[in-house]
Amino acid sequence: MSRDIEQFEQQHGLTFDDRELLQTAFIHSSYVNESQDDSLSDNERLEFLGDSILGYVVSEILYERFPEASEGILTGMRAALVRRDTLARFARQLRLGDYLLLGHGEEESGGRKRPATLCATFEAVIGAIYLDQGVEAVRAFVTPLVEGDLERVQGFAARKDAKSRLQEWAQGNLGVPPRYRVVESTGPDHDKLFVTQVTIGDERYGVGVGRSKQESSQAAAAMALHRLGLDAPEYQPDPDLEARYSLAGPVNPG
Secondary structure (H helix, E strand, O other): OOOOOOHHHHHHHOOOOHHHHHHHOOOHHHHHHHOOOOOOOHHHHHHHHHHHHHHHHHHHHHHHHOOOOOOOHHHHHHHHOOHHHHHOOOOOOOHHHHHOOOHHHHHHHHHHOOOHHEEEEEEHHHHHHHHOOOHHHHHHHHHHHHHHHHHHHHHHHOOOOOHHHHHHHHHHHHHOOOOOOOOEOOOOHOOOEEEEEEEEEEEEEEEEEEEHHHHHHHHHHHHHHOOOOOOOOOOOOHHHHHOOOOOOOOOOOO
């Protein structure tokens, strides 16, 4: 059972001029599909908008907070802050799942706790806040969450990213650079998943999945490092993905 969105406003110091906009941010497509109300809209358009606004606000926060950081470091920190798992964690902190309106099947299958759904809801809420109250309200809402996560992302950004590590290894050991190619993409334009494959010479070394080409190529590089027995930043082994793309077993670097 979802909570009244007035509770959400009270807890987070928000007062919406258009409360229906905030309500829409919590409406999952499964709820609309099962509803008899033709006037209802799901949160996917707000999610699309919120994704862009969030990237801008987080970039601005990092730019001001770290005046000496390079573009590469800032990019790495932003990627760590706006990735699905991070946004889902923010959503859990805010208890956004409690306010979701879900279809019966989605509710029964645990949709209220699903990371992808929580991430999308967080982005939709950002979109709603922006439309109703502007970018400064978004910044005030997001900044405490970002500030609370900066120690983790600073440590992440301080390490060389997976693509840089793989580039150094490939050039130093094989004398050729890695090549990245998107081999599959699924989902609507506003919520695509990309599958990227990395090869060195004629051999496939890794495959990665992400919500952007950059994220998926970083994941592919991390898999390659893992299979080479090297340090792979934040890599979580995925045997099913390796098997699907015929990458089972360790890489023989020759």
